[in-house]
Amino acid sequence: MSEVRTRFSPSPTGSLHLGGAHTALFNWLIARHFQGAFVLRIEDTDKERSKEEFVTEILDAMGWLGLNWDEGPYRQSERLPIYLEYIDHLLAKGAAYYCDCQPEDLKMRREAALARGEKPKYDGRCRHRNLKPGPRTAVRFKGPETGVTRWHDLIKGHIAFDNQELDDLVILRTDGIPTYNFAVVVDDITMRITQIIRGEDHIPNTPRQIQIYEALGAELPGFAHMPLMLSTDRGKLSKRRGAKSVLDYRERGFLPQSLCNYLARLGWSHGDQEIFTREELIQYFTLEHATTSPGVFDEEKLLWVNSQQMKAMPPAALARELTPFLARIGIEAPEQEYVARAVPTLSARCHTLVEMAEAARFYFQDPRPYEEKGAKKFLTAEAAPILQEVARRLESLPEFSEAAINQLFHDLAAETGLKMVNLAQPVRLALTGRTASPGLFEIINILGSPETLQRIKTAISFAAGNT
RNA sequence: GUCCCCAUCGUCUAGCCUGGUCCAGGACACCGGCCUUUCACGCCGGCGACACCGGUUCAAAUCCGGUUGGGGACGCCA
Numbered sequence: 001m002s003e004v005r006t007r008f009s010p011s012p013t014g015s016l017h018l019g020g021a022h023t024a025l026f027n028w029l030i031a032r033h034f035q036g037a038f039v040l041r042i043e044d045t046d047k048e049r050s051k052e053e054f055v056t057e058i059l060d061a062m063g064w065l066g067l068n069w070d071e072g073p074y075r076q077s078e079r080l081p082i083y084l085e086y087i088d089h090l091l092a093k094g095a096a097y098y099c100d101c102q103p104e105d106l107k108m109r110r111e112a113a114l115a116r117g118e119k120p121k122y123d124g125r126c127r128h129r130n131l132k133p134g135p136r137t138a139v140r141f142k143g144p145e146t147g148v149t150r151w152h153d154l155i156k157g158h159i160a161f162d163n164q165e166l167d168d169l170v171i172l173r174t175d176g177i178p179t180y181n182f183a184v185v186v187d188d189i190t191m192r193i194t195q196i197i198r199g200e201d202h203i204p205n206t207p208r209q210i211q212i213y214e215a216l217g218a219e220l221p222g223f224a225h226m227p228l229m230l231s232t233d234r235g236k237l238s239k240r241r242g243a244k245s246v247l248d249y250r251e252r253g254f255l256p257q258s259l260c261n262y263l264a265r266l267g268w269s270h271g272d273q274e275i276f277t278r279e280e281l282i283q284y285f286t287l288e289h290a291t292t293s294p295g296v297f298d299e300e301k302l303l304w305v306n307s308q309q310m311k312a313m314p315p316a317a318l319a320r321e322l323t324p325f326l327a328r329i330g331i332e333a334p335e336q337e338y339v340a341r342a343v344p345t346l347s348a349r350c351h352t353l354v355e356m357a358e359a360a361r362f363y364f365q366d367p368r369p370y371e372e373k374g375a376k377k378f379l380t381a382e383a384a385p386i387l388q389e390v391a392r393r394l395e396s397l398p399e400f401s402e403a404a405i406n407q408l409f410h411d412l413a414a415e416t417g418l419k420m421v422n423l424a425q426p427v428r429l430a431l432t433g434r435t436a437s438p439g440l441f442e443i444i445n446i447l448g449s450p451e452t453l454q455r456i457k458t459a460i461s462f463a464a465g466n467t
Numbered sequence: 468g469u470c471c472c473c474a475u476c477g478u479c480u481a482g483c484c485u486g487g488u489c490c491a492g493g494a495c496a497c498c499g500g501c502c503u504u505u506c507a508c509g510c511c512g513g514c515g516a517c518a519c520c521g522g523u524u525c526a527a528a529u530c531c532g533g534u535u536g537g538g539g540a541c542g543c544c545a
Binding site for chain 2: 009010011013043045046048049099101102103106107110113114115116117118119120121138139140153156159160161162165166167169170171172173174175177179180181183184199200201202203204205207225227228230232234236262265266267268269271272273274291292293294295296297298300301302303304305307311347348349350374409413419420421422423424425427428434435436437438439440441
């Protein structure tokens with residue numbers, strides 16, 4: 001029947017942070033779930049703080065997360081004539097009025113009210129003065145003085161505000177630019193938004209916006225207020241409190257699907273399921289299972305989700321994701337097929353692509369210098385003949401495969417009576433420079449015979465001289 | 468200060484609407500064990516919560532009221 005239309009409307013006064021991504025994701029998921037439309041709108045009416053570079057950054061972050069939009073990005077700054085038209089309409093109806101109270105005055109009156117222990121709201125001074133427009137006049141919305149404004153929130157349920165609690169808000173500033181609460185309503189009406197999903201910090205704005213809808217004679221959309229994302233100290237996530245930009249997470253080696261998975265599960269659930277593909281998220285996501293209480297952002301869990309998502313990814317795709325991180329540590333343009341073979345040996349051991357690149361290093365570079373403690377323990381003069389023997393047998397291995405290598409080591413252990421650890425660790429050091437690494441046999445198999453042999457020989461000379 | 472929202476393990480949550488199946492389930496983290504060529508993964512086990520008080524009821528995590536606690540909002544910011 002009627003198409004579901006949601007929107008995300010960031011203001012470009014900073015980059016897209018986790019809280020914004022959370023809101024964007026919920027809106028996107030609802031639009032996709034109901035096969036509706038997702039609209040992107042840039043709320044840039046604050047000329048002072050809005051910056052074009054932030055628009056670029058936000059779009060970049062949205063694209064990375066895979067939150068594609070069907071319409072927009074619209075910009076409020078380009079829609080001024082539309083807002084003005086609606087302002088005139090309200091003025092003509094007597095639902096708005098001019099006000100010449102000056103900001104400094106207003107501020108004083110607010111502070112005085114607060115000092116008296118009252119709610120610091122506008123006193124309605126100009127409401128009945130019938131002022132004409134002038135150079136220093138703003139336009140205020142004339143809200144109802146009695147009664148109750150209520151709505152059924154799609155997440156929180158019934159919410160009601162006494163109209164007495166609300167004051168007449170400015171809808172058009174002296175500089176001729178509409179304020180947020182007004183522009184949003186006009187936009188949401190003209191863009192035919194059907195569900196407004198946003199943070200619960202907007203709950204106090206909602207009754208005001210509803211009144212504007214009503215004054216404009218527009219049909220009300222559904223409102224859904226999501227619980228806020230809190231920082232570890234349980235405060236609102238803000239820059240000061242470590243709210244991080246989405247792009248930071250990309251830098252740190254998180255997969256976009258991990259962030260989406262984690263963010264979706266914060267404030268929503270689908271039984272006991274923790275790991276979701278994008279398709280599953282779209283399939284299952286509705287507001288019915290949205291939760292009502294604020295959630296603390298937990299990076300430990302994000303890390304775990306990321307490791308799970310990495311493991312679930314096809315090797316070739318993971319290899320592609322890893323490549324830029326390899327480049328960062330000096331491994332340029334590696335052969336994709338080779339990376340794809342290495343990646344499955346690493347994915348169970350890493351939480352981020354940054355970690356994985358580091359762990360993959362030995363596949364591409366000289367493993368030296370050897371980890372000091374390990375070398376001291378395993379690359380000793382006594383180990384040299386063992387390495388010698390491993391090399392000899394490897395060289396004459398008829399078929400170079402993981403199974404054959406496995407057999408080779410087990411035979412050697414059985415024949416020499418050596419414990420596998422004492423056999424494997426020197427070789428591991430020789431090949432990776434570390435005492436901890438992926439399985440030895442898979443490493444040898446991936447590295448290939450010539451490279452393996454050469455590394456072992458290098459280690460033999462090292463071990464021989466290590467007394 | 469006023470208004471609004473929220474309240475289950477340290478954290479994310481299931482259960483709550485439609486009371487009994489819940490001396491509360493899952494996940495992260497933490498601890499122990501198993502597996503094992505190392506480190507991980509994985510598997511098994513442990514730790515650990517219905518904020519409090521009162522009411523309704525044969526029966527309350529679930530319904531009602533209050534208290535406390537937490538969060539948010541009170542701009543010619545968004």
